[in-house]
Amino acid sequence: MARLVVLGGGVSGHTAATFAAEWLGSEHEVVVVTPNAKWNWIPSNIWVGVGQMTKEEVTFDLAPVYAKAGIIYHQAKALGIHPEGNETSDKPYVVVESTEAGSAGKIENIEYDYLINATGPKLNFAATPGLGDANGLGEFTVSVCTADHAVHASEELHKCIQTMKAGKRQKFLIGTGHGMCTCQGAAFEYIFNIEHELNKAGVRDMADIKWISNESFLGDFGVGGLHMKAMGFAVSSKIFAESLFAERNVDWIIGAHVNKVEKGKAHYELLDGSMGEEEFDFSMLIPPFAGVGLKAINKAGEDITATVFAPNGFMKVDANYAAGAYENWKASDWPSTYQNPTYGNLFACGIAFAPPHPISKPMSSPNGTPITPTPPRTGMPSGIMGKAVAHSVCDRILKGPDAPLHEASMAHMGAACVASAGKGLFTGTAAAMTIYPVVPDFEKYPGTGRDTEYTFGEIGLAGHWIKHILHHLFIWKAKLKPGWTLIPE
Amino acid sequence: MSKYGEKNIKAYGNNFTTMTPGPVAKFLRTCVIFQFIRFIFINIKMLVVVSKSH
Numbered sequence: 001m002a003r004l005v006v007l008g009g010g011v012s013g014h015t016a017a018t019f020a021a022e023w024l025g026s027e028h029e030v031v032v033v034t035p036n037a038k039w040n041w042i043p044s045n046i047w048v049g050v051g052q053m054t055k056e057e058v059t060f061d062l063a064p065v066y067a068k069a070g071i072i073y074h075q076a077k078a079l080g081i082h083p084e085g086n087e088t089s090d091k092p093y094v095v096v097e098s099t100e101a102g103s104a105g106k107i108e109n110i111e112y113d114y115l116i117n118a119t120g121p122k123l124n125f126a127a128t129p130g131l132g133d134a135n136g137l138g139e140f141t142v143s144v145c146t147a148d149h150a151v152h153a154s155e156e157l158h159k160c161i162q163t164m165k166a167g168k169r170q171k172f173l174i175g176t177g178h179g180m181c182t183c184q185g186a187a188f189e190y191i192f193n194i195e196h197e198l199n200k201a202g203v204r205d206m207a208d209i210k211w212i213s214n215e216s217f218l219g220d221f222g223v224g225g226l227h228m229k230a231m232g233f234a235v236s237s238k239i240f241a242e243s244l245f246a247e248r249n250v251d252w253i254i255g256a257h258v259n260k261v262e263k264g265k266a267h268y269e270l271l272d273g274s275m276g277e278e279e280f281d282f283s284m285l286i287p288p289f290a291g292v293g294l295k296a297i298n299k300a301g302e303d304i305t306a307t308v309f310a311p312n313g314f315m316k317v318d319a320n321y322a323a324g325a326y327e328n329w330k331a332s333d334w335p336s337t338y339q340n341p342t343y344g345n346l347f348a349c350g351i352a353f354a355p356p357h358p359i360s361k362p363m364s365s366p367n368g369t370p371i372t373p374t375p376p377r378t379g380m381p382s383g384i385m386g387k388a389v390a391h392s393v394c395d396r397i398l399k400g401p402d403a404p405l406h407e408a409s410m411a412h413m414g415a416a417c418v419a420s421a422g423k424g425l426f427t428g429t430a431a432a433m434t435i436y437p438v439v440p441d442f443e444k445y446p447g448t449g450r451d452t453e454y455t456f457g458e459i460g461l462a463g464h465w466i467k468h469i470l471h472h473l474f475i476w477k478a479k480l481k482p483g484w485t486l487i488p489e
Numbered sequence: 490m491s492k493y494g495e496k497n498i499k500a501y502g503n504n505f506t507t508m509t510p511g512p513v514a515k516f517l518r519t520c521v522i523f524q525f526i527r528f529i530f531i532n533i534k535m536l537v538v539v540s541k542s543h
């Protein structure tokens with residue numbers, strides 16, 4: 001009997017664990033270690049953050065789902081990996097600390113034959129003074145990165161709405177809280193959902209709404225922007241993004257590294273090296289992401305974290321980390337099997353793997369401050385990677401240790417993204433986009449780097465319907481309800 | 490309605506060089522019949538990309 005341990009029960013890890021349990025059957029063990037008792041459909045946190053959904057609608061208890069799937073569930077967080085075992089045993093293991101009420105803090109070792117690291121991001125609020133600290137989100141801004149954060153954001157938003165109803169103007173500042181952030185898409189969704197809700201509440205004319213982000217142009221989204229076919233033209237996402245911002249009367253600051261947040265004020269540095277500050281009454285700034293801080297220890301008890309993990313804490317996989325300058329970047333730099341180069345039974349998928357470099361061209365201010373979006377790893381690629389990695393592990397368990405690995409490179413896969421711009425059965429809108437491939441391949445698609453036959457986008461009510469249907473579909477799939485394996489990632 | 494997006498343009502401001510939707514484009518965004526057709530079209534497009542990615 002072999003044991004697969006999956007660290008992280010989010011989009012990527014949950015996909016990997018549930019498919020592995022399905023494919024391996026009861027002959028082998030699948031263990032999930034994840035600190036939360038509930039699964040969260042993170043994309044719908046945007047709607048929680050404007051009071052259009054409740055926390056209960058975007059989360060569900062993991063324990064019964066894992067019980068149904070025959071998965072052994074540890075409500076715990078992984079602390080370290082011992083890929084060579086220790087002085088008394090060659091068996092690799094992970095050290096985990098319980099987060100379950102009643103046993104919180106209890107340390108345990110879990111042995112594995114294969115390990116999938118799908119621990120996602122650490123929300124690194126501490127990177128920007130005032131945005132937060134080692135304990136997480138600070139007191140001056142809100143966040144929609146977790147369901148609890150989003151509940152709090154909604155409460156603060158509704159206080160602002162009451163203030164505006166009482167006749168006082170309010171300033172909204174939404175975007176990224178550091179020069180090295182990713183996930184601009186989530187902030188984009190949140191700013192337009194706020195704008196939509198303020199309209200509904202009849203207070204839009206009392207609000208000044210501003211976007212601030214580390215993108216060098218609006219519509220970069222951390223993927224270097226994209227060109228979409230429209231009216232016979234290949235049109236840059238910059239035009240579409242600017243158009244939406246103009247239409248909804250949202251001003252913007254781009255190329256910005258937010259370097260400090262105070263009560264009601266964000267300080268920033270721009271790509272031209274100039275400094276500025278922006279006042280706000282309400283602000284949601286996405287934090288930068290880092291790895292969750294797992295340690296790696298060898299048989300002799302020595303710290304080999306730098307061998308297994310990149311300096312940003314994400315796990316090294318089969319990527320080319322020596323690509324160097326932007327001019328040398330190639331689509332083939334991106335990993336395809338997500339296998340750790342040092343330990344063949346170790347994989348990382350979703351946000352947890354270390355990308356070889358950004359997708360957007362790196363930029364920095366004349367002061368040397370890097371202001372560049374880091375590469376996004378959105379839901380669909382994270383799910384596809386999770387499934388591919390699970391497939392590889394299952395093949396190696398069932399067919400032998402030399403079974404070929406499955407591939408899922410972001411340079412060969414597309415992504416479908418639906419960015420909400422306001423919720424409502426007949427009044428909602430969303431930008432429905434497909435991008436192919438996620439990582440541009442300028443050798444294969446000279447010029448835009450992407451296949452414009454499969455890279456498209458449009459905004460409208462249809463996109464909103466799709467977003468809402470996907471909410472139910474993915475929760476259905478994650479709950480392993482009938483037909484779940486047929487729903488694509 | 491015709492000035493729906495244009496009125497927000499600020500001469501030589503951030504948004505001076507972009508495009509804004511006219512009344513027809515704006516109406517079609519939430520026109521249920523048109524959007525139902527787009528719904529089918531977008532779903533097909535997305536399924537093609539999803540199938541190319543697995």
Ligand SMILES: Cc1cc2nc3c(=O)[nH]c(=O)nc-3n(C[C@H](O)[C@H](O)[C@H](O)COP(=O)(O)OP(=O)(O)OC[C@H]3O[C@@H](n4cnc5c(N)ncnc54)[C@H](O)[C@@H]3O)c2cc1C
Binds near residue numbers: 009033043044046418
């Ligand atoms: C507000 C918001 C909106 C978004 N909207 C969209 C969208 O519309 N479409 C889209 O495609 N993507 C969207 N994304 C991105 C999407 O959520 C991510 O791509 C996806 O969640 C990544 O999956 P993951 O499994 O890598 O990480 P996660 O889903 O974050 O899962 C990581 C898991 O690991 C667990 N973990 C953390 N530390 C440890 C540890 N030490 N040991 C064990 N487990 C640990 C976490 O608790 C979590 O359960 C959005 C993100 C945000 C923040």
